[in-house]
Every structure is written in C-alpha cells, then in structure tokens.
Amino acid sequence: MDARQANAIKSRTPLSASRALRSALAKRGKSVGTITYFYSAKNDRDIVVSSDLEFAHVLLLEATESVKAYDTDADRVIAFIEREGYLGSKPDAIVALWSGRTRFVEVKYLADKNRERALLQAEVQKRAAEAVGAEWSWFSEDEVHANERLLHDWLHIAPVLSQSRIEVKARWKYLADWVLEATREKTTLDKLRIRAEDPWELVFSATFRLVQAARLCTDLDSRPLSPNTVLMRRTSQHA
Numbered sequence: 001m002d003a004r005q006a007n008a009i010k011s012r013t014p015l016s017a018s019r020a021l022r023s024a025l026a027k028r029g030k031s032v033g034t035i036t037y038f039y040s041a042k043n044d045r046d047i048v049v050s051s052d053l054e055f056a057h058v059l060l061l062e063a064t065e066s067v068k069a070y071d072t073d074a075d076r077v078i079a080f081i082e083r084e085g086y087l088g089s090k091p092d093a094i095v096a097l098w099s100g101r102t103r104f105v106e107v108k109y110l111a112d113k114n115r116e117r118a119l120l121q122a123e124v125q126k127r128a129a130e131a132v133g134a135e136w137s138w139f140s141e142d143e144v145h146a147n148e149r150l151l152h153d154w155l156h157i158a159p160v161l162s163q164s165r166i167e168v169k170a171r172w173k174y175l176a177d178w179v180l181e182a183t184r185e186k187t188t189l190d191k192l193r194i195r196a197e198d199p200w201e202l203v204f205s206a207t208f209r210l211v212q213a214a215r216l217c218t219d220l221d222s223r224p225l226s227p228n229t230v231l232m233r234r235t236s237q238h239a
Helices: 003-012 014-027 052-063 076-086 116-131 141-146 149-162 167-172 170-183 189-195 200-212
Strands: 036-040 045-049 068-070 094-095 102-107 135-139 216-217 230-233
Touching: 014 189, 036 052, 036 149, 045 052, 052 068, 052 102, 052 135, 052 141, 052 149, 068 076, 068 135, 076 094, 102 116, 116 135, 135 141, 149 167, 149 200, 167 170, 167 200, 170 189, 170 200, 189 200, 200 216
Parallel strands: 102 135
Antiparallel strands: 036 045, 068 094, 094 102, 216 230
C-alpha cells in the first residue's frame, strides 16, 4: 500500500488510526503484524508494509542491483497481472529486472509456506507466471537468513537515502555528474569521501541512487559495507 493511501485511511478515523489501517490492509488480502512506513528510493515513493517479513523483502529489493523497480500495492499488482493475462491468485509483489524479465513474488512465513493451501497456491501461481513469460519465487525467512548481511547494510543505507531525498533531488544533475566522473576508474567509498567537496550524506545518497539506477555497481554482494566498498561503472544495465 502507498503511504498516501495509508495516511488518508488514518485521517478519516483519527482516534483509531492504527485499527483503521490494519483493517484496510486486512481487506486487501494480507494478515497484518508490524506496520512499517518505508521510503522506496528505487521507486521514489513512500510505501507501507504490513509485516517484518514484507519489510525485509522490500529492503532486499532496494539492495538487489539486478532489480530495476517493484510494486507491492495490491491494486496496481492486480491491474498489472490482469493486463498480462495472468490467471493465478494475486502475488504479493511484481518485480521488474534490468534484464527485461518480470518476477512475481509470494511473501510468506515458513509456518504458512508448507501448508497444503499455500503449496497449491504456489503451484497455481508458478504455472500462471510461466504462461505469461514471468519468473516466480517465494520470499520467506530462508531468504532473510541467506541475505542477512546485505539487509543489515541496507538498514544503514536506506535511511540516508530517505533523509536526503529532497536535497539530492534538487541537486541531482550536479551530484550525479560528479559521482560518475569520480568513478570513471574503479574506486572506493572512502576515496570518494576524501575527494568530495559537498556534504558526504548527499554524495553517499547520490552514489547509491546511481547504483539503484544501474549506472554503478558495488561489491556488497560479497563484502560488507565499509569505507573499502568498491564502486565502479556498470558496463551494461543487463549485467
């Protein structure tokens, strides 16, 4: 759900805002736990997720350099799959990859994943996705554990992108051009910081937005975030 929709729901019933929001999320087909407001820099949109597992999923989508964009809003997901002629049950997310492929994702806790109804739902979704040329995958605690370090890194990166978004957007062309020039040869975050004359949080934010835009790539898949994190130009958005 987009944050503006959530805020509109809450404003209609200001004395019971959380209850109203939980009810609205439940009506859209999701059981709710921890509700989190999250700024998606990759989509330039505030969104609301209804569980810790969904939050981990969207954070990993922000971090994954092969992901171009994604959508978790139920109404837009339904509209998209109907346009594609998809006849399965609604997935929780539509993910667009830089390769040009599309992936449908079902987000489900392990305790629910192995139930007969969930297994049947997964089989139907897989076949329906294949029929429209899309990939399909689960996202559960297994994926969280497998990507724990990268998720931890992005718990530090994502707030910087959120807090600096207005200033970065106002100076985007200048900042992006400077970072791209500074990364003409392979470099590191620390070397970039030493060269920077602008506030580091703005340069840092612009750098990772360029990573999300597939203009730069990092070594965060194999090494933790640090001053020695490698930055380099991406030769192809499809890589």
